[in-house]
Amino acid sequence: MSSKKEKAFVDLCLEGEALLTDIDRYVESWHNSKTKTSLHDYLGLKLDEYALWVEKPQALRYIISSRKNDVPFAKAISQMEQQGIAARAADHDELTEVVKWLKGKGML
Numbered sequence: 113m114s115s116k117k118e119k120a121f122v123d124l125c126l127e128g129e130a131l132l133t134d135i136d137r138y139v140e141s142w143h144n145s146k147t148k149t150s151l152h153d154y155l156g157l158k159l160d161e162y163a164l165w166v167e168k169p170q171a172l173r174y175i176i177s178s179r180k181n182d183v184p185f186a187k188a189i190s191q192m193e194q195q196g197i198a199a200r201a202a203d204h205d206e207l208t209e210v211v212k213w214l215k216g217k218g219m220l
Contacts, residue, residue: 119156120155121155122156125176126179142154142155157175164210174207186214189210
């Protein structure tokens with residue numbers, strides 16, 4: 113990770129250089145660093161994406177997907193819900209929770 117510190121976690125995910133499951137290592141790295149950068153900036157998350165991720169960690173894959181497709185995450189999640197992309201029960205449950213959170217925050 114030391115050779116990749118100049119890039120944010122989200123950018124590394126988009127480039128295929130980091131996995132979603134690596135986020136805990138990046139958070140730990142931020143805690144151990146002396147940076148004055150906020151955690152959301154260090155990770156490369158927008159503030160609203162960060163707020164969603166903090167409350168619903170399973171939303172990270174939707175956030176990364178929306179970034180990859182250059183679509184606001186609320187719109188991407190809405191499209192996924194409408195198209196029934198989450199076919200597996202676990203995916204559907206995750207998506208339902210994320211949609212519920214976004215609606216509760218007035219973001220969807």
